[in-house]
Amino acid sequence: MVFSVKTFNNINKIGLAELGNGIQIDGDKSDNPDAYILRSESLHGKAFPENLKAIARAGAGTNNIPIDEATAAGIVVFNTPGANANAVKEAVITSLLLSARDYFSATNWTNTLKGADVPKQIEAGKSQFAGTEISGKTLGVIGLGAIGARIANDARRLGMNVLGYDPYVSIETAWSISSHVKRVNDLKEIFNQADYITVHVPLNDDTKETFNEEAFAQMKKGVTLVNFARDELVNHKALFAALEADVVKRYITDFGTEDLLHQDKITVFPHVGGSTEEAELNCAIMASQTVRQFLETGEITNSVNFPNMHQVQDAPYRITLINKNVPNIVAKISTAVSDLDINIDNILNRSRGDYAYTLLDLDESNKDKVDSLVQAFEDNQDIIRVRLIELKK
Incomplete structure (x- = not known):
């Protein structure tokens, strides 16, 4: 499956290479991508495309992203903590x-001086900037x-x-x-x-x-x-x-x-604290890696609205679920699986606030039965988003 990523704000191209060959980068042209990667682009007041599954901020702050709206829509929001920390x-x-040395004022004062005796003026006035x-x-x-x-x-x-x-x-x-x-x-x-x-x-x-x-x-x-x-x-x-x-x-x-x-x-300063060549590259690399991991495996790293989720996939099929954090939801998920006579290879469910994320690996090779299970989950009003991931061979 080929995924599509829409980018904003000139994300470093070397960093974007971490997305790999299986993900198409559409710049700002795609109308219905699987993921966004952005820096300062504000998403407040903008509608999310129906297919959008992930938003990655190439930086630590996420104030330009409406987190609550994204969560309710089943969209996982990522950031890149530490990538620009050194900068x-x-x-x-x-x-x-x-x-400490008041170089700000000292430089401004020095630039006001004129005349052939500037060195003498500097010597006479420098004591005010001893610091x-x-x-x-x-x-x-x-x-x-x-x-x-x-x-x-x-x-x-x-x-x-x-x-x-x-x-x-x-x-x-x-x-x-x-x-x-x-x-x-x-x-x-x-x-x-x-x-x-x-x-x-x-x-x-x-x-x-x-x-x-x-x-x-x-x-x-x-x-x-x-x-x-x-x-x-x-x-x-x-x-x-x-x-x-x-x-x-x-x-x-x-x-x-x-x-x-x-x-x-x-x-x-004009908001350049984290804007070094090295930091922008690091942020792009981390954002691309987390998006690729999520799209290809469903695993989550560095999300601001869902818990970290890591589970090795050995089973033929994996279903990921974003669901409301309601009582007995895991039991209902398990019942839906057993009703179709499917075995669970592994399951991981974690919540954050009003929502939860589930990795459900199925010991089942019959695609028709798996598709029926996906449909059952999509019909459940407590489940917001369902994804089916096939094990790479």
Whole structure:
């Protein structure tokens, strides 16, 4: 079977090669593809093609994708966590170094000088940009995922004292974090102690406006805040008040809005933290690999709306089901199989929220019986999407 993938935003072609020969890449031309691969393209307010099974974001954030609508339509949404982590880490570390020495203001001032005596003007005025060193200063890292963990470790190597906050850190990530990074259980500890704060958490109802009036009131005076995560994590009105009161010395962000521009204490980058050649290639490779795996085997890796699902297929046929997470659904699935006198070779069912995903491998070679089972599942109102996958020989 040949699958079709529609791409947006100039996905790296070398990375797309990971889709393999069995998947047709249609650029932006296909009207009813099996999958999307995109970067910044917004899908909000747009109808999903009937055949669409997967959406892969070549990056970590998925705010440009209506997750709830996709889930209800039986579409698995993937991202590429960690693929651009090193690029963002380097951008944040660079921001810390530049802000400590105030190279932003120093460069702007130098470019205002004129005349044959520019060297003398520089010597006379350079003391105002002496700055400080980051070694010995305290950095608070909020969010210890793929990016935050790297920043915490490298900041330690640069001589900083590092405080890390993340109540949801994975075991795998926790093992990668230096033992010298102090884990804290309350954001107040970071607000009270940090000279620099960098945030790396997703935007949701719990994290929106993490930096509000109450948070800024707890911070030590002269803190530098770096935000390469999401603009909405910071309440701008509260930020401006904190800047005016010199609580925040400088705000550095990768998310520009009009009210942040042309401010002496605010540095805005054009959302390029993860935009390196290496990161874009890594994201394209990971997105292509997860899409190919899902289309060809039904297995799920790095989905934001369905659990990871891996099961070796030895049976002739595999049926994948996206179903509502209702009582006795697994029993009903098993009953439908037994009613057709089909043996189950293996079954895996996991849920996330109101929906669940099932891998059902069948020890059955009679295609007519398998087709009848597929029809029975399609007639079940609790099952949203059914796929039949034949074992590759």
